[in-house]
Each structure stands twice: as C-alpha cells, then as structure tokens.
Amino acid sequence: MFSERMSPRALLLMLPLVLVMIAVIGWPLVDTIRLSMTDARLAGTSGEFIGADNYTKTVSSRNFQSAFWATMRFSVWSVSIELVLGVLVALLLNQRFYGRTLLRALMILPWALPTVVNATLWRLIYNPEYGALNALLTQIGMLDAYRSWLGEPSSAMTALIVADVWKNFPLVALIALAALQAVPKDIRAAAISDGANAWKRFRYVIMPYLIGPLMVALVLRTIEAFKVFDLIWIMTRGGPANSTRSLSILVYQEAFAFQRVGSGASLALIITLIITVLAVAYLMIMRRFAGEAR
Amino acid sequence: MSTLELREIRKSYGTLETLKGINLNLESGEFLVLLGASGCGKSTLLSMISGLSDPTSGDITLNERRLNGVHPKDRDIAMVFQSYALYPNLSVARNIGFGLEMRGIDRSTREKAVLEAAKVLQVDHLLDRKPGDLSGGQRQRVAIGRALVRKPKLFLFDEPLSNLDAKLRLEMRSELKRLHQMLGVTVVYVTHDQIEAMTLASRIAVMRGGCIEQLGTPEEIYNRPASRFVAEFMGSPPINILATQQTERGLEIASGAAVLKDLRPTDPVVVGIRPEALKTQAFDGAITLSGTVDLVELTGPEQIVSVALNDTRVTATLPADLPLALGQDIDLFVEPNRILTFDANSGDRVECLPH
Ligand SMILES: Nc1ncnc2c1ncn2[C@@H]1O[C@H](COP(=O)(O)OP(=O)(O)OP(=O)(O)O)[C@@H](O)[C@H]1O
Ligand SMILES: [Mg+2]
Numbered sequence: 001m002f003s004e005r006m007s008p009r010a011l012l013l014m015l016p017l018v019l020v021m022i023a024v025i026g027w028p029l030v031d032t033i034r035l036s037m038t039d040a041r042l043a044g045t046s047g048e049f050i051g052a053d054n055y056t057k058t059v060s061s062r063n064f065q066s067a068f069w070a071t072m073r074f075s076v077w078s079v080s081i082e083l084v085l086g087v088l089v090a091l092l093l094n095q096r097f098y099g100r101t102l103l104r105a106l107m108i109l110p111w112a113l114p115t116v117v118n119a120t121l122w123r124l125i126y127n128p129e130y131g132a133l134n135a136l137l138t139q140i141g142m143l144d145a146y147r148s149w150l151g152e153p154s155s156a157m158t159a160l161i162v163a164d165v166w167k168n169f170p171l172v173a174l175i176a177l178a179a180l181q182a183v184p185k186d187i188r189a190a191a192i193s194d195g196a197n198a199w200k201r202f203r204y205v206i207m208p209y210l211i212g213p214l215m216v217a218l219v220l221r222t223i224e225a226f227k228v229f230d231l232i233w234i235m236t237r238g239g240p241a242n243s244t245r246s247l248s249i250l251v252y253q254e255a256f257a258f259q260r261v262g263s264g265a266s267l268a269l270i271i272t273l274i275i276t277v278l279a280v281a282y283l284m285i286m287r288r289f290a291g292e293a294r
Numbered sequence: 295m296s297t298l299e300l301r302e303i304r305k306s307y308g309t310l311e312t313l314k315g316i317n318l319n320l321e322s323g324e325f326l327v328l329l330g331a332s333g334c335g336k337s338t339l340l341s342m343i344s345g346l347s348d349p350t351s352g353d354i355t356l357n358e359r360r361l362n363g364v365h366p367k368d369r370d371i372a373m374v375f376q377s378y379a380l381y382p383n384l385s386v387a388r389n390i391g392f393g394l395e396m397r398g399i400d401r402s403t404r405e406k407a408v409l410e411a412a413k414v415l416q417v418d419h420l421l422d423r424k425p426g427d428l429s430g431g432q433r434q435r436v437a438i439g440r441a442l443v444r445k446p447k448l449f450l451f452d453e454p455l456s457n458l459d460a461k462l463r464l465e466m467r468s469e470l471k472r473l474h475q476m477l478g479v480t481v482v483y484v485t486h487d488q489i490e491a492m493t494l495a496s497r498i499a500v501m502r503g504g505c506i507e508q509l510g511t512p513e514e515i516y517n518r519p520a521s522r523f524v525a526e527f528m529g530s531p532p533i534n535i536l537a538t539q540q541t542e543r544g545l546e547i548a549s550g551a552a553v554l555k556d557l558r559p560t561d562p563v564v565v566g567i568r569p570e571a572l573k574t575q576a577f578d579g580a581i582t583l584s585g586t587v588d589l590v591e592l593t594g595p596e597q598i599v600s601v602a603l604n605d606t607r608v609t610a611t612l613p614a615d616l617p618l619a620l621g622q623d624i625d626l627f628v629e630p631n632r633i634l635t636f637d638a639n640s641g642d643r644v645e646c647l648p649h
Contacts, residue, residue, distance in 0.1 A: 184377060184379065186377045186378075187379045187380075187381065187382075189341070189344075189346050189373070189375070189379065190373070190375060190379040190381075190440075191381070191392075192346065192366050193344055193345070193346065193367060193369075193371070193372065193373055193393075194367065194393040194396050194440075195367030195393060195396040195397050196392070196396045197396075200396060204381050204383075205381065208381070208382050209382075
C-alpha cells in the first residue's frame with residue numbers, strides 16, 4: 001500500500017489528519033470494543049468485564065439470526081432490483097426522444113428526497129384505510145378488500161423493498177447513464193456495421209464501459225442497504241412480528257430500548273465486520289474489472 | 295464497371311442542409327479521397343455510404359444494387375474510424391474476427407481468416423493482446439484488419455491517420471498505399487490532410503460546404519484547380535494570390551510589379567502562382583517579378599523565401615543552396631502558363647484568352 005516514496009515529511013504532513021481520524025473513529029471504535037466485552041447497561045453500572053460472552057450469545061440468539069436474514073433479504077432484493085432497473089432506465093434515457101432532458105431531471109427527484117420524507121410518503125401510500133395503493137388496486141379490480149400492506153408479515157418486507165427501490169434506483173440510473181455517455185460513438189457504429197444485434201452490442205460494447213461504474217454503485221448501495229435503519233424505523237419499526245427488523249434496528253433496540261449497551265456494542269461490531277468484509281470483497285472485484293476494462 | 299454511385303445525395307439536420315446534392319461515380323479499384331475543411335460534411339457522407347445514417351434524399355448504389363434502407367451489416371462495406379473504435383475488452387483476434395463471429399461464421403474458418411488478415415497487416419504476433427496494450431499504430435492496423443477480414447466490396451476510412459504522430463502517419467500512409475496496390479480494393483478515404491490526399495488518391499473530391507467543389511486526379515486538382523478555394527486548399531506553402539489591374543499595358547500584377555501583356559480578361563480577376571513555379575533564373579518568355587527578399591526560412595531541402603513586391607508579398611520555394619540576404623533585390627521568373635487566373639468575385643478559374 002505505502003509506496004517507497006512515502007517520506008518522513010509526507011508522514012509528518014499527514015499527522016494532523018491521522019490524529020483527527022484517531023479521535024473521531026479510532027477512539028469510539030476502541031471504546032465500543034471495550035464496551036462489547038462488558039455487561040454494561042445504559043443507565044447505572046459501567047459493567048463488568050465478561051470477555052466474549054456477548055458475542056457468543058448474540059450470534060447464537062434467534063433475534064440476531066432473524067435480523068441477519070431480514071437484512072440480507074432486504075439488501076439482496078433491493079440492490080439487485082435497483083441495479084437492473086437503474087440500467088434499464090439509463091438505457092432508455094440514453095435514447096434520443098422528445099422530452100428526454102425533462103425526464104432525466106425528474107428521475108433524480110426520488111433520490112433527492114430525504115429518506116424520512118420518502119418513508120412517510122410510502123407509509124401514506126400503503127395506509128390500510130386511505131392509502132393510494134389500496135384505492136388503485138381495488139379500482140382496477142385486482143383487490144377485493146383493503147389490505148394492511150405494512151401490517152402483514154407476508155407483505156411488509158416487500159413493501160419496504162419497493163419503497164427503497166423507488167428512492168435509490170435513480171442513483172444507479174444516474175451512474176449508469178454517465179457511463180453510457182462515455183461509450184464512444186464510433187465503437188457503437190463499428191459494432192452495428194459488424195452486424196452485432198442489440199444484445200451483442202450491450203454485451204461487448206456497452207458492458208465494458210458500464211461494469212466499473214456499476215460495481216461502484218453496487219458497493220455503495222449494498223453497504224447502505226445493509227445499514228438500513230430510518231426507512232424501516234419510520235414505516236414498520238421492525239414489525240409486524242419482527243419480520244422487518246434489520247440488524248441496525250436490533251442494535252438500537254438492544255442498546256437503547258432494552259438498555260443492554262454491552263451486547264448492543266457487540267452487535268454493532270459484528271455488523272461493522274460484515275460490512276468490512278463486503279467492502280473488501282467488492283474492492284477486489286473492482287480491481288479486477290478495472291484491469292479488464294482498460 | 296462502376297462500383298459506387300451517388301446520385302443527388304442530400305442530408306439535412308433540421309433546417310440545416312449539411313450535404314447539398316453530391317454526385318459521384320467510383321470505379322472498382324479506385325482510391326477516392328474526400329478532402330475538405332472541418333465541418334464540410336465528409337463524415338456525414340461517409341456515414342450515409344456505410345448506412346449508419348440515411349440520406350434525406352438521393353440514391354446510393356453499389357454494383358448496381360440500391361443501398362438505401364439496407365442495414366449497414368448487409369451492405370458489403372467496411373469502415374475504419376479515426377478513433378480505431380476497437381472493442382476494449384476483446385482480444386485483438388476477436389476484434390478482427392468480430393464481424394465474422396456476428397455473422398455466424400464457424401470458428402475454424404474465422405481463425406484462418408483472422409490470421410490471414412493479421413499477417414497482411416503484420417499484427418499476427420499481437421493476436422492475444424487487448425487493444426489497451428497496443429500502440430496507436432498497432433491499433434490502427436487492427437482496425438484495418440477488422441475491415442479487411444470481411445472482404446468487403448468497399449472500404450471507408452474516416453481520417454484513419456490523424457490520431458498518429460507525424461512519423462507513424464507517414465509510415466502508415468505508405469502502408470495503406472501498399473495495401474491498396476496489393477489488394478486492389480475500392481476505397482473512399484476522408485482526410486483534411488492534403489499531402490495524404492495527393493499521395494494516396496487515384497481521384498480527389500474537394501468538398502466545401504456540403505458540395506463537391508472539384509473532382510479530379512491529384513494532378514488535375516493541383517495544377518488545374520477549378521476554383522481559388524481548391525487552389526488555396528492544396529499546396530504547402532500555399533499558392534500566392536495576387537490582385538490585378540487592367541491597364542493599357544495589359545494585366546498588371548501587384549500594383550505593377552509585373553505585367554501580363556497577353557491576358558485580357560473581361561471581368562476582374564486575381565492570379566494564383568504556386569511558390570515552386572517561381573524561379574531565379576531567367577528564361578525565354580518568362581514573366582518577371584522584381585522585389586526584395588523579406589524573410590528566408592530554410593526547411594532543409596529548400597528555402598521558403600518571402601519576397602516583397604510593392605505593397606504585397608509572394609512566397610517562393612527556392613533551392614536551399616541559393617545565397618540570399620535579407621533586403622537584397624531579387625528577380626523571380628515564372629512561365630506564363632503557370633499563372634492561374636480566377637474570377638475576382640466568384641473565385642472560379644477563368645481562361646483569359648488574348649483578344
Ligand atoms: N447528428 C447531427 N446533428 C446535427 N448536425 C450534425 C450532425 N452530424 C453532423 N452535423 C453537422 O453537419 C456538418 C458536417 O459534419 P461532418 O461531421 O460531416 O463534418 P466533417 O467534414 O467530417 O468534419 P471533420 O473534418 O471535422 O470531421 C457539421 O456542421 C455538423 O455540425
Ligand atoms: Mg469528420
């Protein structure tokens with residue numbers, strides 16, 4: 001990582017930044033690690049050292065496992081749909097048609113909204129009594145009686161995923177659109193006169209330019225999705241029957257609702273570890289693609 | 295046998311007419327160069343021949359087959375781009391064979407054809423590399439190979455050498471000439487480099503503002519330009535254009551620096567004299583221009599000399615070994631038939647026969 005040109009002077013110049021990083025990231029991290037090995041509670045005792053107890057308990061607990069799989073379901077589905085939808089929309093918006101510029105601008109809107117606003121908006125749409133979704137589905141005859149979309153374990157997660165996709169596919173589309181515009185016109189033309197059909201052109205001409213930026217989008221979105229908190233908190237609070245309780249929500253409940261700071265800290269560190277593993281894995285993939293797309 | 299025929303090709307983008315009626319007949323085996331300034335519609339014309347865009351009106355036929363509306367891949371035409379346009383993540387071999395692969399040609403036939411084309415272009419040792427690992431010249435060879443392997447009836451080149459450095463451009467130019475002579479293919483080649491045009495072309499079409507200003511052999515274009523525009527476009531250093539005045543002595547050039555007794559144009563004209571037509575040795579029947587040496591630039595094989603004549607200047611290319619001092623008087627001699635006359639208003643070349 002460090003090049004041989006890293007002189008003492010360079011290190012010295014970086015020192016202030018390093019100190020700040022240690023203060024705002026390093027120290028809290030160390031303190032969280034310490035906390036995670038105690039039975040500290042939010043109010044009262046600062047806790048006794050109990051070693052790795054929190055970790056073994058956490059990992060084997062049913063709450064953790066159900067939250068882990070809920071988070072996985074949420075992340076995998078929303079990120080995959082966002083990627084596919086984003087690329088399709090980008091391909092569409094890259095065509096020449098009347099009103100394209102307006103549509104491109106409009107597309108950004110959902111992404112520009114704060115998550116809180118988006119979550120509130122979708123909660124209204126899903127509202128069992130006066131929500132737009134119920135009204136729409138009954139009016140076109142696809143639904144006989146109003147449903148509580150967020151109140152039923154069978155539909156709550158899907159409803160959350162839809163809300164997340166709606167907000168976040170524009171980011172992917174934006175990144176993909178920028179990448180598409182970098183595809184040289186001549187290469188497209190060459191592929192057309194070489195006789196490549198639309199799929200082959202996508203595969204051999206567009207993909208090489210798309211894959212790098214898409215990887216970046218994938219990393220960003222996966223990490224974000226894995227940390228999801230506010231969207232779920234506003235729409236379902238992890239319910240019904242904990243079916244949408246993500247890891248972040250579990251951490252919050254553990255540390256603040258149940259006031260078990262020690263075990264909450266251990267849970268937070270486990271999430272950090274998972275995300276670090278994801279990030280490193282993606283970085284490795286990206287490096288490979290960067291080498292190939294050249 | 296006529297290979298490519300363009301009849302009244304027009305192209306408009308919105309209200310703007312980019313091509314204003316192009317007519318062209320190309321014989322099999324010809325090397326036609328489209329030459330013109332930036333924005334005159336060369337690439338537009340090429341993309342319509344290749345089928346990447348459609349003309350607003352007019353007909354394109356290749357070997358008696360009408361091409362309007364035919365998909366680019368079915369036209370038997372291959373194009374080479376200025377930017378090479380190679381597929382970045384495919385190997386050189388697959389790049390060259392891509393057109394065959396897309397047409398469903400079987401693997402062994404394809405590999406044989408790719409190797410053959412690669413050998414002709416001397417890139418057979420690079421077949422496993424990616425385009426990113428090649429030099430500019432090698433990439434251009436691969437791009438040409440990709441066109442070659444399809445054995446098209448017509449090759450289109452859009453400024454294929456302009457991304458290369460000067461030395462490589464020279465090398466590839468000779469290479470293209472050699473290839474053309476060896477394979478006898480028919481080529482339409484776009485450039486705005488007049489040397490490229492002169493050296494490669496069997497015929498040159500000089501384009502200007504969406505029209506063909508003149509179509510002819512390099513020799514015709516250079517020595518008998520149809521207009522002042524063509525004359526000024528060709529040649530480096532550029533042709534000298536001098537104003538004239540009709541007097542009782544004849545046609546005076548450059549405020550009387552020389553007089554052309556025999557010329558009696560009916561309309562106002564300007565004259566054009568190529569720098570290399572000006573000599574320092576007197577000969578029978580020569581027209582004399584007297585002036586003073588103003589600037590001397592030695593290029594190596596010759597010197598480019600600027601000579602002040604009254605209120606104007608002419609440029610002459612003279613032998614490098616001629617001793618010249620700044621400010622010295624000099625007489626330049628030119629054969630009368632190497633003086634071109636152009637209508638002062640329209641720019642068309644006019645023959646000024648003596649009355
Ligand atoms: N898709 C397009 N839409 C609108 N105008 C266009 C389009 N393509 C080309 N033009 C216009 O047509 C004219 C001719 O363009 P063209 O690319 O054919 O020029 P060129 O002779 O190839 O120039 P250069 O030497 O710079 O490549 C230009 O004025 C250009 O602005
Ligand atoms: Mg062009």
